[in-house]
Amino acid sequence: MGSTVDAANKGVNGTASAKKPTVIFVLGGPGSGKGTQCAYIVEHFGYTHLSAGDLLRAEIKSGSENGTMIQNMIKEGKIVPSEVTIKLLQKAIQDNGNDKFLIDGFPRNEENRAAFEKVTEIEPKFVLFFDCPEEEMERRLLGRNQGREDDNIETIRKRFKVFLESSLPVIQYYEAKGKVRKIHAAKPIEDVFQEVKAVFTPEAEKVKHNTCVIL
Numbered sequence: 001m002g003s004t005v006d007a008a009n010k011g012v013n014g015t016a017s018a019k020k021p022t023v024i025f026v027l028g029g030p031g032s033g034k035g036t037q038c039a040y041i042v043e044h045f046g047y048t049h050l051s052a053g054d055l056l057r058a059e060i061k062s063g064s065e066n067g068t069m070i071q072n073m074i075k076e077g078k079i080v081p082s083e084v085t086i087k088l089l090q091k092a093i094q095d096n097g098n099d100k101f102l103i104d105g106f107p108r109n110e111e112n113r114a115a116f117e118k119v120t121e122i123e124p125k126f127v128l129f130f131d132c133p134e135e136e137m138e139r140r141l142l143g144r145n146q147g148r149e150d151d152n153i154e155t156i157r158k159r160f161k162v163f164l165e166s167s168l169p170v171i172q173y174y175e176a177k178g179k180v181r182k183i184h185a186a187k188p189i190e191d192v193f194q195e196v197k198a199v200f201t202p203e204a205e206k207v208k209h210n211t212c213v214i215l
């Protein structure tokens with residue numbers, strides 16, 4: 001008989017014996033640079049990037065029965081029920097051969113967080129939090145130019161409110177567990193990545209590198 005853990009592993013990985021994947025949650029306000037930095041992390045550290053927002057937008061495009069509901073929620077800056085988002089994340093993890101994932105833009109509220117933990121029994125290794133002032137995030141979103149229906153000032157304001165009211169408490173939850181790695185995100189892309197790189201580089205590597213420089 002399979003244990004709950006086996007069942008959870010089966011749910012995520014497709015086989016009962018497979019090991020749980022390593023997961024890093026990438027959080028921060030809209031426009032804080034999550035997607036941009038994830039692309040660099042993928043290149044340097046071999047993670048697979050899963051953006052919850054991208055998966056939801058792909059679901060709309062695919063003509064799924066949930067498409068209209070998701071589209072309306074995104075336009076209003078609201079958070080889609082976790083049942084929908086977690087299914088998409090689980091499928092993306094299952095379909096991928098990698099064993100380490102950046103989950104970007106999830107969990108965005110307490111419901112997302114608790115449901116993911118319950119369904120997958122996966123605890124994130126740590127939470128990367130991009131801390132950025134609202135004025136800077138607003139400027140970036142208005143200049144993003146990706147044709148997104150939610151990058152207009154009216155929806156942006158709603159998204160900021162949802163971030164403060166629903167997403168920040170999730171970050172505080174992980175902060176209390178000592179899992180948050182805070183990044184100062186209001187700097188040029190390359191400077192932000194320097195800070196990110198330090199989080200991903202093991203201490204031993206840093207020492208080795210410093211030693212080489214001194215020699």
Ligand SMILES: Nc1ncnc2c1ncn2[C@@H]1O[C@H](COP(=O)(O)OP(=O)(O)O)[C@@H](O)[C@H]1O
Pocket residue numbers: 028029030031032033034035036037140141143144145185186187188189190192
């Ligand atoms: N450090 C930065 N400085 C200036 N612009 C940035 C920076 N990081 C990202 N951007 C730009 O800001 C916009 C939002 O970035 P993105 O990575 O999509 O953020 P998020 O996924 O957090 O919403 C994009 O147009 C991106 O090119």
Ligand SMILES: Nc1ccn([C@@H]2O[C@H](COP(=O)(O)OP(=O)(O)O)[C@@H](O)[C@H]2O)c(=O)n1
Pocket residue numbers: 029030031034035051052053054056073074075077078079080081085104105106107108112150159
């Ligand atoms: N966990 C999530 C992530 C995104 N979303 C929806 O998708 C929208 C866009 O998310 P995103 O992560 O692509 O946005 P950015 O923070 O990257 O600008 C959010 O405003 C929500 O409406 C969601 O409902 N649940």
Ligand SMILES: [Mg+2]
Pocket residue numbers: 034035051053105
């Ligand atoms: Mg994004």
